[in-house]
Amino acid sequence: MKRFSGDISLVLGGAAGQGIQTVEAQLVAVLKREGYNVFACKEYMSRIRGGSNSTEIRITQKKKAAYVERIDLLFALDKDVIPHLSSRISSHTVILGEKEKISKDKATHIVDIPFTRFATELGNPIFTSTVAVGVALGILQADEKVFEEYLREHFTRKGEEIVQKNIEAAQKGYAFGKHLAYSEGIEVNITKSELTSEELLLSGDAALGLGVLAAGCNYISSYPMSPGTGLLTFLAENGKDFGIVVDQAEDEIAAINQGIGAWYAGARAIITTSGGGFDLMTEGVSLSGMIETPIVVHIGQRPGPATGLPTRTEQADLNLVLYAGHGEFPRAIFAPGTPEEAFKTAQQAFLMADKYQIPVFILTDQYFLDSVRSVPREKLEFLKIENFITETEENYRRYASAKDGISPRGIPGYGKGLVGVDSDEHDEEAHITECKEVRIHMHEKRMKKMEGLRDDALMPTEIGLTKEADTIVVSWGSNYSVVSEALQIIGKEDVAGLHFHQVFPLPEKGKKLFARKKIIVLENNHGGQFSALLTSQYGVKVGGTILKYDGDPFSVEETVKKIKALL
């Protein structure tokens, strides 16, 4: 008897091209629609076909949105899956798959699913993924009707025959799964909720894209690079509906120089890339700082240096983004940890870029972008789109002195004035100067903006009771959910968490949250980059770091263990 209550981890493993992604997408969509909380994350190799990849789907009664090592049900689609995931397979894992295709080892108990026989019966191996989803739903004792409804919607445009074939495949799989649960003694107990069925199913990528749309973005120029490409694809898909100019640039240098040019002419542009592509953009970052023309850059991090691990995850580009570009100029960096934070910080990034006329960065990572979870719609917060563009007068001067350092920003062709911008040090009219007094004045004017920017900085999210706690576990970016689940499991009132979704500048008011606390910082890099930033910005002493840089996200299990070891 295998009994699973309240929280089940289902993993699909196979080679690229075997349809794992289709199974994941269908399974997650159907389960959410039925009212289960779902979370899915994936790991894959940098290749188009073959290799060994896996996707984890957590189906839970309460909301959980972090990776666990534990595998309850493993669907193995080929012989490489078991060796690939061996460290995560335990005696308690139920392995399912086509017996003769996945293991010759008699000692491993495999619950046989004859996919080849199903394919023959259905007349086409293309229906295998629908069978697989059916089997999973059968084991979970989910509602068959919801899946049929989903298939109908999904395949209608392909014709009634395809719809019927898929439904047939689903029914076969479902009946088989139900039977398996009975014969293998698998019992799943997870309560569904109607509220969850109404929720949104959002990946980090989609939430970020929706946030960028909500920010009024109307221009993107980018060069594809994993995992930053998803945003480019998202805006391309929705470009026509939202009037977005989409340009695939010849290189990252062109991308950022275009983005800045677009803002100069009144557009609202974003550039998306990963660390390696961003390396090439740093001249543009410096340009944005100098000519005080906004730009928003999304960097989906992956492990470096150089090409690194192209499809894996890391948080090691904070320092890159923090220091990118020669010279001194203000900037802001956001790092969302949940889809709702991505939706909000995307808008905040545009707002800050526009208000302060500076480069602003959104730092995510592969794990965050690829992970999918159910999110209540009301959690998506809309910020007001403010207009900072001024209609120019005849004697308009682009860099006119301003107390807060922010000169009103005009754009060409709107008003009677002329708008010049210059990468050289310049006077108020944007003409080249080498006059020291002007240089000092202009440099101080630009740096002055840091003050307002700091006042506008977002406060960290509190996990647990930070005021009462003696120990604070600090995270940023994608690690929000793993830390909050780990702290719940640890269950000590004197241990709380602070999660930063704005990592620079840090809000002045945030400093007092650390007074007289033991501080532990958890992040996906070797050097403790945020830990160092916290020390330099707040002057606090970090008592311990939990670091990981093998390309995988933190699992709940190891996070619990490592936090406990430091308490």
Add this chain to the structure above:
Amino acid sequence: MIDKKLFDMPASTDMAWCPGCGNFPILNIVKTALAELDITPNETVICSGIGQAAKTPHYLRVNYFNGLHGRALSPATAIKLANPKLTVIAESGDGDTYGEGGNHFMHTIRRNPDITNIVHDNMIYGLTKGQASPTSEKGLKTPVQVNGVVLEQFNPLAVALSLGATFVARAFAGDIVQTKEIIKAAIRHKGYALVDVFQPCVVFNKQNTYQWFKANSYYLDEAHDKTEKMKALEIAFDTSRLALGVLYQEENRPTYESLIREGDKPLYRAMLNKQKLQNLITSYR
């Protein structure tokens, strides 16, 4: 025709060009061309990179984006896409456009935005004090190429033609009247227009002088068929006699902005369609 004086900077403006520099006549020509085409300073944006030629926008009254070395074409393309109503000119030197900005030169041509690319070509690096440029002649001795340039000379016209440029011309800064007509035709052209303007550097290039260029160039005559690409290529490849005038023009090729955006409404007037966004969010249920 509008008053050319509208483009004049105050007489007190300090100019960083050397006396006798070929940049002066080009500046004058651009102002005259815009005035004669009835394009106001307000509707014009000049983008430039870095170098002596790239300082041009500081010496006339227009909107300008004096950005980074080699990058004039990227913001120029973006500005045209963001607001197709503006007249956009990218103006820089040979090193900036063909060297540092080579990749953007190639791919901007392939996009065909409606912008004019004026390249001040003096076959030398001026601001960095006399090193070889992509268009320097083989054998030219410089403080770096001490035994003379060994690299093949870059042929901007042939490159532009083979990448599908829709307007390719060469002009000479020493001839104000003809160059003005060529630049006017380039601005009027709907699509990417390259005008490579030979502009002597009186300080660092003692080889390719006003006299040298006069002696080594000729104007294409009335009989030249601008629509024949192979003929234009043949002319571009003939480096023994340098042809002046419009080598090639292809009208009616769609511009980049007409292909990837709708209408010509400036993006600064665009409003987010909130209902569509709500619908899109709903589709994630």
